[in-house]
Amino acid sequence: xxxxxxxxxxxxxxxxxxxxxxxxxxxxxxxxxxxxxxxxxxxxxxxxxxxxxxxxxxxxxxxxxxxxxxxxxxxxxxxxxxxxxxxxxx
Numbered sequence: 476x477x478x479x480x481x482x483x484x485x486x487x488x489x490x491x492x493x494x495x496x497x498x499x500x501x502x503x504x505x506x507x508x509x510x511x512x513x514x515x516x517x518x519x520x521x522x523x524x525x526x527x528x529x530x531x532x533x534x535x536x537x538x539x540x541x542x543x544x545x546x547x548x549x550x551x552x553x554x555x556x557x558x559x560x561x562x563x564x565x
Contacts, residue, residue, distance in 0.1 A: 488550075495550025496520075508539065519545040 499521075500509055508524040525542040528535060 491550045491552055492548070496548055499548055518547065520548045521546045 496511070503509060503523070507526055510522040510524070512519050512521065523544050523546060524539050525544075527538045527540055529538055530536075
């Protein structure tokens with residue numbers, strides 16, 4: 476009888492995707508709130524809440540007015556430092 480174990484392997488692309496997601500979260504953190512979809516699928520990866528900045532009693536406050544949109548992240552290992560945003564409205 477052979478003793479076989481199921482071993483999970485973390486692929487290089489999964490590491491690249493995690494790094495890309497972290498960079499995205501950092502890049503938008505002052506302007507938007509991100510809600511990650513915790514499912515590996517081929518559709519929506521993040522729900523984004525727009526943040527509006529306003530002055531109230533000499534204080535800067537940030538308001539979430541209920542404007543949201545969904546995105547799908549794509550990560551790559553190229554050396555270019557850029558974000559490409561593609562808007563798709565159905």
